[in-house]
Amino acid sequence: MRFDLQLIPQWIQAGAHVLDLGCGNGALLKKLITDKQVVGLGLEIDPDQITACIASGLNVVEQDLNEGLSNFQDQSFDVVVMAHALQTLSSPHLVIDEMLRIGKECIVTFPNFAHWSCRFYLGQQGKMPVSKFMPYSWYDTPNIHFCTVKDFETLCTERDIRILDKAVVGHDSSESTLGRLMPNLFGVTAVYHISR
Amino acid sequence: MSEQSVGIVTPQQHHFDQPITLACGRVLAEYDLVYETYGELNSDGSNAILICHALSGHHHAAGRYENDNGKPGWWDHYIGPGKPIDSKHFYIVSLNNIGGCHGSTGPTSINPETGKAWQQDFPTLRCRDWVNTQRELMKLLGIGHWAAVIGGSLGGMQAMRWALEYPDEVRHCVVIASAMKLSAQNIAFNEVARQAITSDPHFHDGYYIDHGVIPKQGLRLARMVGHITYLSEDGMGEKFGRALKTGNFTLGNDEEIEFQIESYLRHQGDVFSASFDANTYILMTKALDFFDLAREYNDDPVQAFSHAKCSFFVVSFTSDWRFAPQRSREIVDALIAAKKPVSYAEIEANFGHDAFLIPNERYQNVFSAYMQRIIEECS
Numbered sequence: 263m264r265f266d267l268q269l270i271p272q273w274i275q276a277g278a279h280v281l282d283l284g285c286g287n288g289a290l291l292k293k294l295i296t297d298k299q300v301v302g303l304g305l306e307i308d309p310d311q312i313t314a315c316i317a318s319g320l321n322v323v324e325q326d327l328n329e330g331l332s333n334f335q336d337q338s339f340d341v342v343v344m345a346h347a348l349q350t351l352s353s354p355h356l357v358i359d360e361m362l363r364i365g366k367e368c369i370v371t372f373p374n375f376a377h378w379s380c381r382f383y384l385g386q387q388g389k390m391p392v393s394k395f396m397p398y399s400w401y402d403t404p405n406i407h408f409c410t411v412k413d414f415e416t417l418c419t420e421r422d423i424r425i426l427d428k429a430v431v432g433h434d435s436s437e438s439t440l441g442r443l444m445p446n447l448f449g450v451t452a453v454y455h456i457s458r
Numbered sequence: 459m460s461e462q463s464v465g466i467v468t469p470q471q472h473h474f475d476q477p478i479t480l481a482c483g484r485v486l487a488e489y490d491l492v493y494e495t496y497g498e499l500n501s502d503g504s505n506a507i508l509i510c511h512a513l514s515g516h517h518h519a520a521g522r523y524e525n526d527n528g529k530p531g532w533w534d535h536y537i538g539p540g541k542p543i544d545s546k547h548f549y550i551v552s553l554n555n556i557g558g559c560h561g562s563t564g565p566t567s568i569n570p571e572t573g574k575a576w577q578q579d580f581p582t583l584r585c586r587d588w589v590n591t592q593r594e595l596m597k598l599l600g601i602g603h604w605a606a607v608i609g610g611s612l613g614g615m616q617a618m619r620w621a622l623e624y625p626d627e628v629r630h631c632v633v634i635a636s637a638m639k640l641s642a643q644n645i646a647f648n649e650v651a652r653q654a655i656t657s658d659p660h661f662h663d664g665y666y667i668d669h670g671v672i673p674k675q676g677l678r679l680a681r682m683v684g685h686i687t688y689l690s691e692d693g694m695g696e697k698f699g700r701a702l703k704t705g706n707f708t709l710g711n712d713e714e715i716e717f718q719i720e721s722y723l724r725h726q727g728d729v730f731s732a733s734f735d736a737n738t739y740i741l742m743t744k745a746l747d748f749f750d751l752a753r754e755y756n757d758d759p760v761q762a763f764s765h766a767k768c769s770f771f772v773v774s775f776t777s778d779w780r781f782a783p784q785r786s787r788e789i790v791d792a793l794i795a796a797k798k799p800v801s802y803a804e805i806e807a808n809f810g811h812d813a814f815l816i817p818n819e820r821y822q823n824v825f826s827a828y829m830q831r832i833i834e835e836c837s
Contacts, residue, residue: 279797303794309803309820316801317827319834321769323790323802333791 263289265431266371266451267345271297273369273427273455278340281305281365283327283357284347288315295320303339328352331360339365346451348372349405355417362423362458370456374430374449376410381447395450411446414454427455463530464496464538464545467521471561474594481584487570491595492561493517493553496537497545499601505836506601507543508592509533509552510609510616513684513742514734516560519552520545533610535817542825547833548605553595555588557741565737566667577737578664585612585749589619593627605832606630610814611781612742615749618789622751625767630832634773635814637785638751638759638792644780647687648743651680655736664737677736678727685726690777690810698722752792759792769799771828773821775813776806801828 267290274280276298282291285304288311294300304322306312315322325333327344328351342365348354349372361368373395374380383391390400398405409417411430418425430449432438440448469492477487494517499506509519511532520537522530531552537543543550554562557580565580596604607628609617614636621631640648655661658676662669686694698719705715755762770793774786783804793800805821807813813821 301797303800309806309824312801312803313820313824313827316771316803316824317830319831321799321801323794323800324804325802333787333794335795338795 263293264346264451266453267293269429269431269437269453270294270343270345270369270371273367274298274300274341277301279303279338281334281339281342283331283342283344283361284350285311285315285320285322286345287311288318288320288322290343290345291315291320292318327357331357331364334360334364336363337366341365341367341369343369345369345371346373349407349409351407354407354409355421358417358423358456359421362456367426367455367457369453370414371451371453372409372414373405374411374446374452375408376412376446377433377450378447379433379450411449411452414452418454418456423456423458425454425456429453462538462540463534464521466524467494467496467518467531468524469494469517469561472595472598474591474598476594478587478590478594480581480587482582484581486556486563486581489556489563489591490561490567491553491556491563491591493551493595494519494521494531495552495599496520496550497548499549499599500836503600503602505548505605505833506596506599506603507548507550508596508604508607508617508620509537509543509550510588510592510607510613510620511552511555512609512611512613513746514681514730514739515613516558517552517554517562518560520550533815535815536822536825542822542829543608544826544829544833547836548829549601551595551599551601553592556591557583557587557738557745559735559738564735565664565741566735575667577667580737580741583741583745585615585619585745586623588616588745589623592616592620593624596627603627603629605836606632606829608632608634609636610634611636611811612746612749615746615751618751621766621768621770622762625765628766628768629835630771630828631766631768632771632773632828633786633789635775635778635781635786635811636789637781638789639749639753640747641785645747647683647780648747650683652740652743654679654683655740658736661736664740666736672731673736674731677734677739678724678731680739681730681734682723682727685723687780688811690779690808693777693808693810694719696808759788760795763792763796763798766793766796766798770801772800772802773814773825774802774804775809775811775821776804777808778811778813780811 282304291302342361380391430441430445431451519533520531554560607617614633655676658673660671661673701718703716703721705713752759752762774783
């Protein structure tokens with residue numbers, strides 16, 4: 263399992279109602295149900311992933327995050343999670359607002375575009391970074407809104423979002439001292455626990 | 459015979475002599491139900507599935523009849539060994555609802571009080587009357603609860619009603635191409651169909667059996683209108699386009715021209731009007747129009763669904779404009795707000811409302827995945 267997903271359960275209370283936006287094949291929900299006995303619901307748009315979720319016994323609803331979440335009631339979930347989907351959204355800031363409306367707390371993970379390897383790639387080659395984590399060409403990619411750790415925190419300040427906890431995952435898929443000291447340089451994936 | 463078929467099936471019939479009070483207040487003193495079953499009930503009775511049929515459906519959902527070269531049952535693509543509703547694992551019950559015209563008591567049956575066919579005097583029915591009579595059949599078959607109640611369209615309405623009326627007797631509710639209530643446009647189409655029937659000179663205020671005739675033209679027209687609304691514009695275009703059945707457009711040619719779509723609709727109308735009862739059509743469309751899941755729950759679908767204890771699987775089809783995906787999303791939203799377990803798939807399909815009957819890889823996969831979960835719970 264991706265390391266950012268392994269960091270998430272520590273911030274979720276046992277038995278919580280969890281909404282997972284862009285839940286993929288449901289790996290995180292499955293882990294949360296096993297480890298934390300949560301009541302989980304996933305939203306997904308990929309037909310095969312939806313079938314995979316249903317086959318694993320998860321509750322999943324076909325819904326496109328880009329078309330809004332107005333069908334969900336205020337504060338109707340304990341935690342709303344969105345792992346590695348922020349950069350694919352047409353209006354990430356509005357989706358975060360919606361997450362904070364629907365959930366008492368939220369957890370967001372995203373690839374940090376300011377990681378040294380991205381900076382190095384762009385600096386040395388003068389081309390948009392392509393890596394194992396971001397394998398797409400610039401013209402054909404689901405990732406349309408990359409941001410950095412710093413950018414995200416600026417957004418939180420601008421929109422009065424409280425950061426409850428944060429962590430970054432380094433290149434070796436673990437938390438590291440360097441990542442703690444300089445997250446914007448050494449974090450590959452950032453994990454933020456937020457509320458309003 | 460394909461391996462994936464339940465094979466040769468034989469309908470069964472039971473006479474229920476316990477009176478049942480209907481939603482309209484009238485009492486049906488006795489009635490017959492015709493049904494089919496596929497697969498075997500397991501030892502703890504945990505694998506029974508109820509199939510609820512739609513407007514023009516009946517008990518023959520899967521397999522074929524002996525000495526009959528006709529079509530297999532109406533949902534044969536989805537019921538059978540290795541299919542989503544797998545007869546190797548489930549005991550599947552499919553009946554003809556009361557008010558129908560395929561053997562269960564309905565307007566063409568004899569009213570024991572008069573010795574003549576009920577016709578227009580048959581009581582008005584609501585969805586809950588079907589649920590209540592289905593429950594009598596359930597008891598007859600020695601079933602304590604349904605592993606799942608499954609229905610498309612009007613059948614989905616029955617499945618939802620089951621979940622609210624008898625929450626302890628339903629584990630899963632599968633609602634396909636359905637709605638919590640019909641829109642005005644939908645009621646309008648049903649009214650056109652009813653008007654087509656009642657304005658047929660052979661209708662005789664609904665007592666056409668007494669006159670030894672049937673309002674065939676009206677029923678045919680009703681079905682043709684209905685059929686258009688069950689398909690999508692794109693689906694029709696793809697299947698028929700502007701292709702001609704007879705004639706051509708060469709100048710100076712006076713031969714009669716018939717489009718394929720005209721021929722198809724006429725054929726559908728002919729087949730239907732020869733096999734379906736006009737009073738049943740009126741009765742069924744009215745039950746469809748009257749259905750409003752949340753009416754008795756302060757018109758609040760969330761309050762309505764709060765009574766359910768089962769898990770829900772909701773499916774819609776992109777090109778279905780008679781029971782549009784938005785109607786299914788309303789069901790899903792209410793279930794989420796009521797904190798009920800729900801999964802939802804919106805299937806890309808070109809066949810309009812009829813898509814729920816037609817093979818479609820994604821629909822089959824996701825439906826099978828959901829049913830597999832139920833199999834695991836039953837074993």
